[in-house]
Amino acid sequence: MLTAIKHAPHKALISLCAVLVVAGCSQPSTLQEIRDEGVLHVITRLSPSIYIEGQEGPSGYDYELAKLLADELGVELRVRVASDNTEILSVLDKNYAHIGMAGLSPQPALEGRYKTVSIGIAAQSMLVYHRELDRPESLAELAGKTIHVAADSNHEFRLNAAKQAHDGLQWQVHSGLDAAGVLARVESGEFPYAMVSSNELDLNHVFFPMVKEAFAVGETTDLAWFFPATQDNSLSNAVEAFFEQRRSDGTLAQISERFYGHLDRLNYVGARTFMHHVENRLPKYEDLFRDYAEAFNMDWRLLAAIGYQESHWRPNAVSPTGVRGLMMLTRNTASHIGINNRLDAEESIQGGAKYFRIVHEKIPERIPEPDRTWFALASYNVGFGHLEDARRLTEGAGRDPDRWMDVKEFLPLLAQKEWYSKTRFGYARGHEPVIYVQNIRRYYDVLSRLNAPLEQEPEQAEQFVRIEGAEKARPDTGAAEGDLRAALPRELGMIPPTL
Missing domain, CATH: 1.10.530.10 (Lysozyme)
Structure with missing residues (x-):
């Protein structure tokens, strides 16, 4: 064999690789790579519905489940915080993370780009408006008026579907804005009409009392975790089994109650x-x-x-x-x-x-x-x-x-x-x-x-950082969801006295 390698190195290496494949030494699966490295890489954004850091450390519905998943796999969870969903999807396209937690539902335009697994939370696209305006009853009444939405959200594909039935329906997509940023602009009157996900509206509504809910657009859909299409199915299958087990043992219901079970306690x-x-x-x-x-x-x-x-x-x-x-x-x-x-x-x-x-x-x-x-x-x-x-x-x-x-x-x-x-x-x-x-x-x-610590600017945009010092990028929201102070109108007494 040594002689063969010396005189015909390329053929010998090909033969050796074939032997190794037959012997069961093929490329390890995504799940095995995670276990070998000892790290689960997650890309997400700041949102109380997904991931947020407070004085007690990281929290959020998706984060709690990701931490349980990492613990079950016996690996460390590393979280990178992106500025918005556009960045999350870009990172996944490059296969720079194992899981994307973006608060998104599967959408026709994203089919084939990602694998998805439902996380146990359902949401709708909600049309919201400034309280001093007349309440619109349907999309037909908004013909000729602009609906504002965040980029790469759950809403554009629904608006595209509705446009066929409603002539004059128009909307503006805002890169760098999250739900809090959109709601802050509705609160101030800059955006008369906007669309946000119902779960994010529930979590943020108390901070924006001048925002009113009008009606839902489209069906309720399950939110999902996203996986790069270039991955094999080993991780997504393991995650699906993980969620099924957590659904059966009541963990999903308990975590859902923790983050969503008390949100109806403050009206306007x-x-x-x-x-x-x-x-x-x-x-x-x-x-x-x-x-x-x-x-x-x-x-x-x-x-x-x-x-x-x-x-x-x-x-x-x-x-x-x-x-x-x-x-x-x-x-x-x-x-x-x-x-x-x-x-x-x-x-x-x-x-x-x-x-x-x-x-x-x-x-x-x-x-x-x-x-x-x-x-x-x-x-x-x-x-x-x-x-x-x-x-x-x-x-x-x-x-x-x-x-x-x-x-x-x-x-x-x-x-x-x-x-x-x-x-x-x-x-x-x-x-x-x-x-x-x-x-x-x-x-x-x-x-x-209101008293959350200020976010720090990321030191390196492409670096994964341990959860204890998770990287943060501040989106151009006017009020990032981890720092709501700029979004809270002073005339309503909504600026915290000290931080």
Whole structure:
């Protein structure tokens, strides 16, 4: 063989390669390459529906699933943040990433360019408009008017399909804009009409109260992860099996509830009121929230959200049932935790933080966050005994007593005799803690995004970076989704006082 290689190197190498192929040493699959390198490369964009970085680190519906996938594969997850969907698709075209998370649905124009796997979230294209305009009832009414959309979104192909039935339908595509950037321009009146995905509208609506929803265009479609067409099917097949398993074991439903289960808690009036109080009331107490949250090892934004739910940050608040102060402590609770003057803002905030920490520590440690915090909030509101009654009812029905999404269905049953008669602590207005928790989650979300750390400019546009220091590119949104301050009109009290 050595002689053959010496005298006919090309033929010998070809023969050797053929032998290796027959022996099973062919090119490794995409999935095997990922395992060999020990890294799953993902390209995405900043969006609370997909990926966002807060003070606690990365989060987002797609990110949480990508992290679970990487853990299951036994590899490291590396995320690169693109400026927009156009860049994401370009990176995939070059096969520079294994998965693209863009908040997109499969589209006719993209067939053949990418493989796709549904991620368990469905969305529609929603026509939105500035609140001071007359509400359009159909696309026909918008003939001759411009609809604004982000580039490489879910909306252009639907508008192209609708154009055949609606003469005069026209739209403008904006490169570099994301959903928040489009909504910010509708809020200001620059864009009278626009189109965004329903899930992104749900997540952003509270920040843009002058934006109204008109109607949906096209059918509801599943959002998907995208894979380069040049890949073999090994990774996409593994991802499909991963999602099927997570759908069966309830993980998809739980993560969906975490990010989308509380978004209906602020309507137009509530959003304007909350944002006004963020500017005009919160500055008086923010330092106290920060100081006592740190003292009791909790997030100051959560403590502030509890305070807003309790009293709208009013230190002299008094309820008909006798609870008082900014954190609305009962007389017995205040006495138990050593608070003398419930109407003193500092004592009240100190007492609220201390009491929440006591309640939180009662929740079993086996319950992971964020569910443990949500259970603690429910206990803060209705009492630990009633919460335990609801958890027992949940378990008795074959559901998971350690998951908030299950227990919140059983808490309202504590107001019905056929159910509370079977419990240890009896009757409770069980619907109230559910609303209480959902409201605080929404306030906390808003405060978290208003106080999110500023993004850093990317050092190298083509470099993959570990998740702990993920690269960020700031799109030309006027208000990137990780930094909403520029998009929030000052006259509505929507600029956070400090960051």
